[in-house]
Amino acid sequence: MLSSSKINSMGLNKKRSNVWYHYSIILNNIAKCNICYDKISFSGGSTGNLLRHLKTKHPTVLLQRNIQENVSNSDIIDDSQPSKSTNHTPTGQQSFSVATTYPPMFKTQNKHQTSIANFIQKPIPMSKSKIIDQQLVKMIVKEYHPFSIVEDVEFQKLIKMLCPSYIIPSRKTVTQSLMPQLFEVTVESVKDTLKNVAAVCLTTDGWTSRNNQSFISITAHFIDPQDETLISSVLLGCNDFDEKHTGDNLAFFLSNIINEWNLSNKLTVVITDNAANIKAAIRKCNWRWLPCFAHSINLTVQTSLKCIELTITKVKNIVQYFKKNCPTRWNSTYEMINRIVEIKEPIIATLAVLGVQS
Structure with a gap:
């Protein structure tokens, strides 16, 4: 496998096609899909195979980013200043324009004249754009921001001031492309961590939301393999549960979660409340069960x-x-x-x- 420095020297990290928002280069002619992690060949620099894979395997992924028009920094930073014109005349006087003839090499266009900032600002590398994309999704998820924040005018101005060359993804790109990618990366990271864990303890509980929808969450607790004095916890799932809350249905649901995360041989104990249905589910799965201490105290106090x-x-x-x-x-x-x-x-x-x- 080529080193990152060698790949950079080959210029592979400066691909301009939108398809590279969804791939990572691992060899000089092999790219890895950031969604399903399949390895796709793009020999000769052609992106045909990469585009074909996205259209067939991930049809909901947007290929075109929401590219905005280039705006000068003065337009972004201060929108309160009145527009200035160089063709001012005193009130009541007629304005005359003087035609000036320039040699062909000096001819300019008054409309859509390119700003000097476009020559100074270099296009942002694809690798940095991906990093900013990931941080944007993390901000939305961890801080509970709405997806529509990417459409907010003031937020777009702020991003333009901080990084003028960065193209803010659309709301649809965030929900259908960037967030699923980050979710898959996070899942793989948690699975890699759990591979090195010797034992896992589970806690689970269910509740009904205000709109009468049932949910069940499962959390894994383990000793961090890198720091054996630190106990870590990861949420394995928070799923809606429309089935009846019988022992059989709960046992089937919990066993599927455990098998999905490959924890059947590492599970030591499951801690729940004292409800009869969840206790029956744990027995059906042949797992060790312990009552939640807080729930047990509550029963004692209520009595x-x-x-x-x-x-x-x-x-x-x-x-x-x-x-x-x-x-x-x-x-x-x-x-x-x-x-x-x-x-x-x-x-x-x-x-x-x-x-x-x-």
Whole structure:
């Protein structure tokens, strides 16, 4: 395999075709698809095979980037200044234009005249453009920005000021090309990490969203092979689960996730809540099960609170007028009671004014 310096010296990293946004060069005539990692030949410098692969294997990938018109830095940096014209005449006077004849080699065009910035600014290398693309997607994902941020005018101006030669990808390119590529790269990176791990512990839980859609998440916990004192965690999946939450369905779902990540021989224990269906699913998979400590504490506290259930009901009636309490979390009940104790005197005074018996 050729070194990166040798490839650069051959000029392969300065390809101008849009197809190179989706490939990485690994040999002088072999490129690797950034989406499916297939190796494609482009002997003679032709991109025909590369284009054919994208059209047949990845038809949703956009080949053409959203190329914007070149704008001078003065237009980008300050759009509040009025436009300037060199052909000003006093009010009420007629403007005359003087025709000037230039030799052929000195003829210029007034319209669409190329800015000097276009001669100074060098085109951005394809490798750097890919790095910026990846960072853009990471910013959107990690900071929860909308995809439409790439269409925001002020954001585009900012990018142009920082890197005038960079072409901002369109929203469709981000969602259908760049994000799937980054997802596949991340998955492969996590799989490579898990290959060197000796043992893995899983935690899983399910919940229902506000729009009544069920989800299940699975997280793997392991000792970092590079730093044996550090415990790392990776989310293996957060999937919607439309099936009935029976032990058989949950067992089938969990076993598929484990097989997908090749963890069946490394799994030591699975930690869940104390629900009967998930416990039955773990037994069907023949895995070791341990109850979640926080859930177990909650069950113990909820049982202990039954002796003061009448008092909690009265407090809850007051609190729920302003904010709903979550009865399945004992810390929520604790905070509710603790707050009532702090504001006991104002509450008693208010109840007395309203004529409500405590």
